[in-house]
Amino acid sequence: MLAAENQPEIRFQPFRDYxxxxxLLDMAESEKKAGAALPKWRQQVQYAVGHTLNDFYSLTPEVRLQTPIQFILEQRWPPRSGAFSSLLHYWEVKNKVMDSLIRAVSYNRDRYLMPVKLYEDWHVAVPELKMDLSVIFQLVWQMQGGRGEDGLIIQKFMTCRCEEVAEGFFHMVNVFCHKAYGRPPERVELFFLMEGEQRCYPGESYSLAYSLDYLRLLSVLDESPDSGTRSLSGHAGSRGTEEVRCRHLLM
Known part of the structure; x- marks a missing residue:
């Protein structure tokens, strides 16, 4: 026992989804136009959406029924600035995002009560890849199956559709759920707000082995220094859970 207790803790390389x-978003923009990066207006909109969803789903179901999400979005929406190409563009984006959020809230209201995860950063060890996988969960719901089995419904909201990010997120979530809970999620639901599109991935769309291979390919994209995240035990890193979560609300 003493020899085991004296063994150094195994530390894996961090792999952060954000x-x-x-x-991936910057790479997609660069493919459209050489040297381009993610537009500032998309960063501002993602920030506003993140805080709007966090504010809204922090309310109890009863209060949510009496609180239009557009009222909260209005408080979080960026003021008119040079980030948008024109005043017309500013209002076009605002109207599309607001319409998509209203429909998403209506969809959730008919199915779920309180999220089990709301803008939280969790991590789990993946020994096969020698990595510590960190995933930000925007909205996660627990669903009761017809045979008494519960599964997780994981929702992600993106300002604009990006196929590379959508596929990468599913594989990260698939690996996370297998390692943390021993099974895939029930399904992953992606909301592309500017396109007004909702996409559903059944949890068993891909095997764990396939998702592990996919993450192995993506692992070269995370080369940043370590930072604090929340572990499965619920303890936060050195920067504090609240700071971590707020940082991730900014795209």
Whole structure:
């Protein structure tokens, strides 16, 4: 026992979904126009959406029924600035995002009560890849199956559709759920707000082995220094859970 207790703790290389996601978004923009990066207006809109969802789903179901999400979005929406190409563009984006959020809230209201995860950063060890996988969960619901089995419904909201980010997120979530809970999520639901699109991935769309291979390919995209995240035990890192969560609300 003493020999085991004296063994050094195994530390894996961190793999953070938000860094990989931002890299993929910048790469997608650069493919459209050489040297381009994620537009500032998309960063501002993602920030507003993140805080709007966090504010709204922090309310009890009873209060939510009496609180239009557009009222909260209005408080979080960026003021008119040079980030948008024109005043017309500013209002076009605002109207599309607001319409998509209203429909998403209506969809959730008919199915779920309180999220089990709301803008939380969790991590789990993946020994096969020698990595510490960190995933930000925007909205996660627990669903009761017809045979008494519960599963997780994981929702992600993106300002604009990006196929690389969508596929990468599913594989990260698939690996996370297998390692943390021993099974895949019930399903993953992606909301592309500017396109007004909702996409559903059944949890068993891909095997764990396939998702592990996918993450192995993505692992070169996260080369940043370590930072604090929340572990499965619920303890936060050195920067504090609240700071971590707020940082991730900013795309």
């Amino acid at each position: 860094i990989v996601e931002r890299t």
